[in-house]
Amino acid sequence: MSFVRVSKYRHVFGQTAKNDQCYDDVRVSRVTWDSHFCAVNPKFVAMIIEASGGGAFLVLPLHKTGRIDPSHPTVCGHKGPVLDIAWCPHNDNIIASGSDDCSVKIWEIPENGLHSPLEEPLLELEYHSKKVGIISWHPVASNILLSAGCDNIIVIWNLDTSEPQIELDMHPDLIYNVGWNFNGSLICTACKDKTVRVIDPRENKIVAEKEKAHEGVRPMRAIFLKDDKVLTTGFSRMSERHVALWDKENMEEPLVTLELDVASGVLLPFYDPDSNLIYLYGKGDTVLRYYEYTNEDPYVHYISTFSSGSTQRGMGCMPRRGLNVTKCEIARFYKLSERKCEPVVMTVPRKSDLFQEDLYPDTVGPDPALDAAEWFEGKNADPIFISLKPESAPTKNQEVKGLKKTILANRVTKKSEHSSTAKKNVSADSSGPSEAKLDKILKEIKSLTDLVSSQEKRISQLEEKVAEITK
Template sequence: MFRGVVRRSKFRHVFGQAVKNEQCYDDIRVSRVTWDSSFCAVNPKFVAIIVEASGGGAFMVLPLQKTGRIDKAYPTVCGHTGPVLDIEWCPHDDHLIASGSEDCTIMIWQIPESGLTASITEPAVTLEGHSKRVGIVSWHPTARNVLLSAGLDNIIFIWNVGTAEPVITLDMHPDMIYSTSWNRDGSLICTACKDKNLRVIDPRKEEVIAEFKAHEGARPMRAVFLANGNIFTTGFSRMSERQLALWNVKSAESIAQHEMDSSNGVLLPFYDADTNLVYLCGKGDCSIRYFEITDEAPYVHYLNTFSTKEPQRGMGFMPKRGLDVSKCEISRFFKLHERKCEPIVMTVPRKSDLYQDDLYPDTAGPEPALEAEEWFEGKNKDPILISLKDGYVPVKNREFKPQRTCLDRPKKNESGITALKGTSLNANSESKLEELVQEIKTLKATVASQDERIANLENQMAKIAV
């Protein structure tokens, strides 16, 4: 596969290198949940890893510099009552992380500046609305406090995290949603579904603007939006061979499609919009393959493969602003083993010590381009870019303060009882609500009779005055 003449590319000699043992994170009990997420999320300050937890779900948050053996008593984020399935750091706040769980909730957590000193059980916000487990959480790339979630109820919610409201509900998938991806300015999402169809959705219009079959195989597929609006997918053929493909959304046609191998692990794609490189990490594989996407045939160009002896349980991908530009580092992965997390550094060999402008075009910074309300009203903006020439200096994050106004607005459930938005009711709470409703009715009747009595007294006073 991928045969042909050698082509010119500055990324042709990219090579990967695992760090030394003392720079790994050791003695971590990585989650054994059978779910095809990456189990790891990283940003320039922290690495978060979903871990085994008795009686609920938990994940560990470690400052990047805290390497070596991790104590068994190290604090965790452990507020979920079921296993955690997916985590993602907010792109606009390095201390804010979202988690989705088997307990059907999404929780937003505020991590202290210096990391955890004690386990956290109380989230900053709990988002409730899904009726089955939540397997995908994904922050909006340019709007503050906008979060997408997808559950096994086949529904996508888009939340205003600041008000804890599910503003948009997308119920257009007949089966399980395998993956979701925002486009560059967050105006569209693409989804991969168990019905083998790829969908491009305008979430604010709640419309499917393109839908087509991507891979014939029954095993899970993945899809990511590229910077130019095309979509890159990984999946399986009818003969259960792993495939990658590139799609033109407007024509719904395949630009390129390649067979990979016959392994059965799901290929997780990680895309770098600055360099147009795609890295493929298979669950259970020992390798990371990387490709360059260009406008010339065959469009998807194989570059190289990084291999180790140990298979990977999951993988984290560092945002560009967290890389060491002085060493020509163009990507960094955090590979999960059974009991440890191993950083892997990808570099482009250069002799010069000067800043390499061609490797580091301006990249998406942490400042959001829009507020949540602006995006929900229909505005779109590209990410606000920053230069990495002098290295990335973390900005001070403002404290996340959710607005509770939405919780004061009541809604009716099926039985007509008033309930709080996003709150699921059990039998005890329903009976209590009925008591409260009855008491309110009694008070209203009392107020009405008192109003009538006041009116009569005022009439009598008016007659006496005359």
Template sequence: MSRSIVRQSKFRHVFGQTVKAEQGYDDIRVSKVTWDSSFCAINPKFLAVIVESSGGGAFLVLPISKTGRVDKNYPLVIGHSGPVLDIDWCPHDDNILASCSEDCTAMVWQIPDHSLTRPISDPVVVLEGHSKRVGIVTWHPTARNILLTAGSDNLVIIWNVGTGEALISMDDHPDLIYSISWNRNGSLFCTTCKDRRLRVCDPRKREVVAERLAPHEGIRPMRAIFTRDGNIFTTGFTRMSQRELGLWDPTNFEEPIALLELDTSNGVLLPYYDADANMVYLCGKGDSSIRYFEITEEPPYVHYLNTFSSKEPQRGMGFMPKRGVDVTKCEIARLFKLLDKKCEPITMTVPRKSDLFQDDLYPDTAGPEPAMEAEEWLDGRDEDPILVSMRGGYMPPKSRELKVAKKNVLESRPTTRRSMSTLDTNSLPAVCLSRHHKKTDAEGYRGLIYQLGLSSDYSNLHLSYLLYRNGRIHSLWDKLL
């Protein structure tokens, strides 16, 4: 009996603490959109928070070191025309951020190393493929430039942001997708859905390889994440609306490895996973506490460690990648708690008397270098993350520009000229305008006619009408002239 109570683990006494007031971020107008995302994304360089904004969607990006009060006029990232629902930092470039919105698009942004001096409104690439709002965006863990999006059209689309093209589209979900998580090497991802099913998908085969109906019997939203050893950790609700967590083996979904009831709160439990320590931090929307658990190979498999509590309930939460923690203070995790008007960092430390580097707390962790290119992953290759040592701390590399080489739509067009009457005005290519057509309206129109493969006998007036029919091209034309 005593052996089960006193369990040997270096994480048994993880200690949570809120940083001093001046080390937080104040006067942030956190978004009030009713969407179960974390509203916050962190990496070793930047803090990004989805905020309230008029006339569209916006998010705030601050250098991690820029603590204290945020100026109310601090520039925002403002490209979306609808509220932003989710954001995610690229694991292979600390200056690249993806966002998705109610405007049915996802966008990829390049953030400069310094504090912003003016709003950013031009994304590196706009990804258009969903017909309804896009609620989930998440990067591939090991392949460069691979991004996954999921929308309310129940579609999962995987993109190559280096070319701006959709590589894979999956429509296996009959209802709203609640969450998506890649496994460690990015060969599979798991999803939870409003139809109460937990699915494991192989994107390159475009098929569901395993599924389980109602891992949690309640009808409230579920969340699921892959662990480092290939199991799936889930949070959900019982039939009596009690919050519950589970651990599953996707090769045998019949019985859970572990199932544990927690409490009767209403907020969806958002899990944040530390693959190096094999620990999970559970943060409920509207809760004022963070529970943390260790996943092990011996019963009961999911061990409760402790609860960090504070006074105010959280609106969202961000989780720092392991390479961003302070190894000199034995910090093993750092969470960023969003309140109504501010963001509070919370440090999780293991008390140690020695000032030396603690090898057992800091195994080599996933670094910023991708293990393969997008084309290699698409061709079937799988690679685990490239690891880096935490000894001596981690220094983020300087900004690297993301170059997007969009495929020329015109290259695949037939060279035969088409008459105006047979032209489908809704399929005009959005990339057919080039900057050398700026000279005059007349020359520009003639150049556009030539690029579209139309006869130049038609009047500029008729072409203007076509351009107005296709508002997207007309607005781009206005920018170029």
């Protein structure tokens, strides 16, 4: 007797958007670096592109589909190729980039997208001595950014002060990736020494580690799931691609290992904590596999594979709050191929047009639960959740209120303070000799008025002479 596991995600299917909803003529970067090359949020899609004489990435409003003009303005302030980009989870207009030029830059994208090249960053962060290939925002606290470079160092920045607050120097070799856990209290890393580490960054200590998590020499990846289990992807000695699940309390043996196929592309994971779905893709592949995670054996359940005709060069994943809930859309990916970016929509087939509460539990919203200082002091908090019901969508006022703890808000505050100080200085300076200045201005106005009236007289006289001659 065969047993079919009950799951509302068993029939999830993927579909590529129609041609008029894709972004065409995009020169996707050819840099050999295993980051996603694409980042997306409810307002914009950003893609790392080919650029001569430096590094650049393209930022487009989501609705700006179709053929992209080769001269479309880019974010182009880096001196070397851009290797990783990430949108701030607490402000949809702020994006961070890491580059081959060893720097990290924070950019502010105008509300309606770029109308001219953006070369001046909001902040420029310099600390790494080699190229910076990993960028990751803190999921819960505002104005905290993590960067990792080929100098094998992880830096956690306090953007309120623009200072590197924490340096983690515990990796003897190249760091492949870094992932935060759900509340941002821990990070997990995959390293070229084949070790997966779980680190408490504020204590600067390794909480758990597993040497030779995958036997193969090719790169690994490690991410946290919602319950602090660690999912890794890697290779066997025979170059077979593997997925493993680990309990950080006991990392002697994996809870489960899945053997997939033999291919050269590193498996890059996305994880959705709301649905507990795990999505895996490899650069150079044409498929996106997806699995459901449960907290009992066998833990990771294969659901299906989405296939497309073109090989993928990278991929971005839309946050839950940017999905179309009226169409039962549970995930949306932006797949980069040679010259194109195609949205891929994952849908649960349902006949009802009503809001599906079981598919859309409250999800992580854009408001930070902590500020940077609170997190660095040792506080933890779960993310602030919002409802995805269409009638409970945030109003503009609520959205603006949610920006109060972001870089942009801080910068606006500083600007207004600066301008008010300048105004005070001007008023203080002008209060003494104000009457003399006023007299001088009045005299200048009178002399200008006299000049204008005399010129008018002269013009009228000339017009009369011209009229006489023409007669």
